[in-house]
Amino acid sequence: MTVTYSSKVANATFFGFHRLLLRWKGSIYKLLYREFIVFATLYTAISVLYRFFLTGSQKRFFEKLAIYCDKYAEQIPVTFVLGFYVTLVVNRWWNQFVNLPWPDRLMLLISSCVQGRDEYGRLLRRTLMRYVNLTSLLIFRSVSTAVYKRFPTMDHVVG
Numbered sequence: 001m002t003v004t005y006s007s008k009v010a011n012a013t014f015f016g017f018h019r020l021l022l023r024w025k026g027s028i029y030k031l032l033y034r035e036f037i038v039f040a041t042l043y044t045a046i047s048v049l050y051r052f053f054l055t056g057s058q059k060r061f062f063e064k065l066a067i068y069c070d071k072y073a074e075q076i077p078v079t080f081v082l083g084f085y086v087t088l089v090v091n092r093w094w095n096q097f098v099n100l101p102w103p104d105r106l107m108l109l110i111s112s113c114v115q116g117r118d119e120y121g122r123l124l125r126r127t128l129m130r131y132v133n134l135t136s137l138l139i140f141r142s143v144s145t146a147v148y149k150r151f152p153t154m155d156h157v158v159g
Contacts, residue, residue: 101136103129 050062107129114125137157140147151157 101132101139103132103136106132 050059054062110125110128110132114121114128116122116124134157137147137151141151141157142148
């Protein structure tokens with residue numbers, strides 16, 4: 001998802017960053033509010049049940065159950081899960097980087113396949129590379145706000 005206020009994110013100060021978190025579009029709160037509401041509701045329900053409705057023996061049984069669950073929760077270390085998550089994030093970033101269009105490779109392919117040292121061959125190679133650059137520009141305009149600000153209309157692209 002493209003966030004339209006990415007320039008404000010890049011220029012945010014340390015103490016002004018909390019204001020960016022309160023923006024709804026693209027916010028972490030928008031992503032997690034449902035899970036948080038479910039968690040808070042279940043936690044409150046279990047806490048009220050434990051404090052007001054369970055007897056002494058039932059509380060001891062609940063505490064033993066909680067200790068049992070905590071013992072088995074320690075078998076999956078947090079560092080392993082965090083490492084797995086970081087690996088997924090880095091792999092996703094690397095795949096995006098690798099899939100960026102690099103015009104140099106295509107330029108080398110065009111220059112080796114389009115023959116001719118005359119004016120027609122030179123113009124054909126130049127025209128093909130201009131089409132490649134135009135295609136890259138149109139793709140980057142739809143993804144990057146910086147490129148869109150540099151080329152806001154098709155007249156700017158033509159210019």
